[in-house]
Amino acid sequence: MAGATLPTPLERASAPASASQRCGAAPGRGAPAAPRRSRFSRLPLRSAALSVLSLALFVLAWHLLTTYRVNIYVRFMNVPSPSDVLASARTALASSAFFDHVYMSCRRILYGFLIAAAVAIPLGLLMGRFRLLKELVFPVAEVLRPIPAIAWVPMAIMLWPTNEESIVFITFLGSFFPILLNTLHGMATVDPVLVRAARCLGAKEIALLREVYLPATLPQIFTGLTVGMGVAWVSLIAAEMISGQFGIGYFTWEAYSLVQYSDIALGMISIGALGLASSWAIRMVGRLVMPWSAAR
Amino acid sequence: MTAIPLKRPVTTETPRGTAPTRGRIEIRDFGLRYETAAGATDAVSSVSLTVEPGEFVSIIGPSGCGKSTMLNALAGFLKPTSGTVAVDGKPIDGPGADRGMIFQQYSLFPWKTVRENVEFGLKMKGIDRAERARQARTLLGLAGLSQFENQYPDALSGGMKQRVGIVRALATGPRILLLDEPFGALDAQTRLIMQQILTNMWQRLKISVLFVTHDIDEAIFLSDRVYVMTARPGAIKAEVAVPLPRPREPALIMSSEFLALRRGLMSLIREESLKAMGGEINDDAMKGLAANFEGQDIASAL
Numbered sequence: 001m002a003g004a005t006l007p008t009p010l011e012r013a014s015a016p017a018s019a020s021q022r023c024g025a026a027p028g029r030g031a032p033a034a035p036r037r038s039r040f041s042r043l044p045l046r047s048a049a050l051s052v053l054s055l056a057l058f059v060l061a062w063h064l065l066t067t068y069r070v071n072i073y074v075r076f077m078n079v080p081s082p083s084d085v086l087a088s089a090r091t092a093l094a095s096s097a098f099f100d101h102v103y104m105s106c107r108r109i110l111y112g113f114l115i116a117a118a119v120a121i122p123l124g125l126l127m128g129r130f131r132l133l134k135e136l137v138f139p140v141a142e143v144l145r146p147i148p149a150i151a152w153v154p155m156a157i158m159l160w161p162t163n164e165e166s167i168v169f170i171t172f173l174g175s176f177f178p179i180l181l182n183t184l185h186g187m188a189t190v191d192p193v194l195v196r197a198a199r200c201l202g203a204k205e206i207a208l209l210r211e212v213y214l215p216a217t218l219p220q221i222f223t224g225l226t227v228g229m230g231v232a233w234v235s236l237i238a239a240e241m242i243s244g245q246f247g248i249g250y251f252t253w254e255a256y257s258l259v260q261y262s263d264i265a266l267g268m269i270s271i272g273a274l275g276l277a278s279s280w281a282i283r284m285v286g287r288l289v290m291p292w293s294a295a296r
Numbered sequence: 297m298t299a300i301p302l303k304r305p306v307t308t309e310t311p312r313g314t315a316p317t318r319g320r321i322e323i324r325d326f327g328l329r330y331e332t333a334a335g336a337t338d339a340v341s342s343v344s345l346t347v348e349p350g351e352f353v354s355i356i357g358p359s360g361c362g363k364s365t366m367l368n369a370l371a372g373f374l375k376p377t378s379g380t381v382a383v384d385g386k387p388i389d390g391p392g393a394d395r396g397m398i399f400q401q402y403s404l405f406p407w408k409t410v411r412e413n414v415e416f417g418l419k420m421k422g423i424d425r426a427e428r429a430r431q432a433r434t435l436l437g438l439a440g441l442s443q444f445e446n447q448y449p450d451a452l453s454g455g456m457k458q459r460v461g462i463v464r465a466l467a468t469g470p471r472i473l474l475l476d477e478p479f480g481a482l483d484a485q486t487r488l489i490m491q492q493i494l495t496n497m498w499q500r501l502k503i504s505v506l507f508v509t510h511d512i513d514e515a516i517f518l519s520d521r522v523y524v525m526t527a528r529p530g531a532i533k534a535e536v537a538v539p540l541p542r543p544r545e546p547a548l549i550m551s552s553e554f555l556a557l558r559r560g561l562m563s564l565i566r567e568e569s570l571k572a573m574g575g576e577i578n579d580d581a582m583k584g585l586a587a588n589f590e591g592q593d594i595a596s597a598l
Contacts, residue, residue: 197403197461200371201417201468202393211416215407292407292448 080262085269088262102270104246105236108164109278112171113232120179120228121221125213127180128187141180149174149235153242167239167247174235175228182224186217219293222286226279233275248274318384319471319504321347321370325379328365338529340365342379345523345532347472347504352495354507354515356565357525357533358572363508365530367474370506371397383472393417396465400477402457404449410460411436411445417468432467439463439497455486459493466501473498475507479514488546491517495544512561513549516540524564527572534564 059082064070066081080088092098127134149170156166190213198212240249252267254260287293326343329336340362347353355363368374369381372391381388383395404413411432418428436442439459449457458478465473475494479487495518498505509515515522516538524534540553548554 191401191403193399193401193403194405196371196373196391197397197399198405198416199373199391200393200395200397201464202391202420203416204420207420211419212405215405218407290407292409292450 078261080265084262085265088260088266092263092266098251101246101248101251102274105240105248105274108168108171108236108240108247109229109232109274112168112236113175113229115168116172116175116228116232117179117225120176120224121183124180124183124221125187125209125217128184128190128217129209129213134184141177145177145181149231150238150242153239156239157243163243163245167236167244170239171232171236175225175232178227178231179221179224182220182227183217186220186224187213189220190216215290218286218290222282222290225282225286229278229282230275233271233278237271316350316502316504319347319349320384321345321472321504321506322382322385323366323370323379324382326366326369326376326381327378328362328369328374329377340376340530343525343530343532344379345535347506349471349504350502351520352498352505352507352518353521353523354509354519355523355525356509356512356515356561357530358527358565358569359510360528360572361525361568362528362530363525364476367397367476367506367508370472370474371395393420393468394470395472395474396468396470397474398458398461398465398476398478400480402449402454402461402481404452404457404460404464406449409446409448410441410452413449413460414464414467416464421468435463435467439493453486454482455490458482458490462494462497466497466503471503473503473505475505477509478507480509480511487514492546494518495542499542512558512565516554516557516561517544517549522561524561525568527568533568536561 063082065076066079066084069077071077123137127137152170152173153166156169157163160166160169194212194216195208198208203211236247237249237252240247241253244250248267248270252264252271255263255267323343323345326340327338328340329338331337343362343366345353345355355366357363365374366381369376370383370388372388372395388395404410405416408416411429414432414435415428418431423431433442433445436445439462441456441460441463444452444456444460449460452460461478462473478494479490482490491514507515507518519538522536522538523532524536525531526533536557538557540548540551540557
């Protein structure tokens, strides 16, 4: 409905403007073209241009601050310039070692995140459905939730036989609670009339969960997944910096130890890009899984 | 238009004009009492009513009189604290697809297309994908909704959503249709059209309908009989037969028979509505409200 009516406010907004321009031309002609042009050219193009501009300004500021070695309390003299980073990116992208780091980090994220989603979503659905389960699990979750994933590092190393498993565990912990809490919140806001309608149509418990509660909760689940993915990266990088041997977090920390300053920036930018790519991927999956919300 | 290609042994295969034999609703000495902080309160007390197979019966009453409570008991969402609720002699035990229900709030699943919504009850029955798609398409065709089958409910108007809701409730071939102020959220024009669509479907399917409303015109226009309920605790105040001929056209509401029924029901309802407002508006207060200030403002009149 919203999708269909979207052009209307634009039409209204642009109608008086174009009417005053035309000034006596045949009314009604050309009017449908006006909103279309404004919708396609003005909005997305404008925001795209502004994004490019904002990034360009950022790089320019970075460039100026580093080439002139600005030193106003904050010291830019050792900070690598954009061209330094570009040069080290060229060497890094030519070697397989850098890709190994990226691959290791992505694999850890994928395992930790997928296991967290696979546990937290069903648990959240069941906790939302059965009060006893919620009352049993919720106190534990509330106590564990405020502990940052980084604080789990020593414990994780003790708990798990290999380093790899402890890092995945920390990534899992980071994304687990946002997914669980958002799923629970989604369950609490399921429209009861939909549940009643389903039961009137003969739906039993399992069908209710699968056909009503799950799809009704999906928007909040995906909010949880997006937040969880962000926290997963935070936790992963921290864990890799402390206990890793591979991974993009380790790469960044190692660059600092080896006084390879431009690699620090390269590592940071890579982490940013990977984070961006993973949240984009979740959004795409969300659109595939919830085709009805695309129409809104 | 009589044959509906669904497995509906009673309703479709009965030749037109023969009375259906299933779908008798029987509520006897229905009472619902619930505990509050201030003690036990009766929401509904000793209501008895019946709906004969194939009959269209409405319940009207002031808000909070427990009309919806009885529908919920019939649907199987709550159990009466006293009395019995039965369909075809069998006491109700939980919700089921043999009783279709339409709610005032739009209750289409927003994540399913129109056709998937209509298919839902059939899916719950375990009918395979191809067969339920065929049945849903047929039903949507009969209801004139074919061109919307692949749309999501968000793209539909309120009246359209309720039409799909009715088709969805009928898809499983229920013996009984329960409607809880289904057109309350619609504008007056859409409402009239929906009422005609509903009567039309009801006449073709010959199922029993129990319709809850607070709109007197709607109740008369649609029903064979109307039960009037009292203010809380809800009880049956009157049972009014509506002997108007069918099919009923919208012009009927201007006829003297209709207006006479309307006048009778109005006065019955009015008493109860005043009571329902907790004596806030008694006769004295009404006199006060009727005071004529003859064009002066209140301050100078005082």
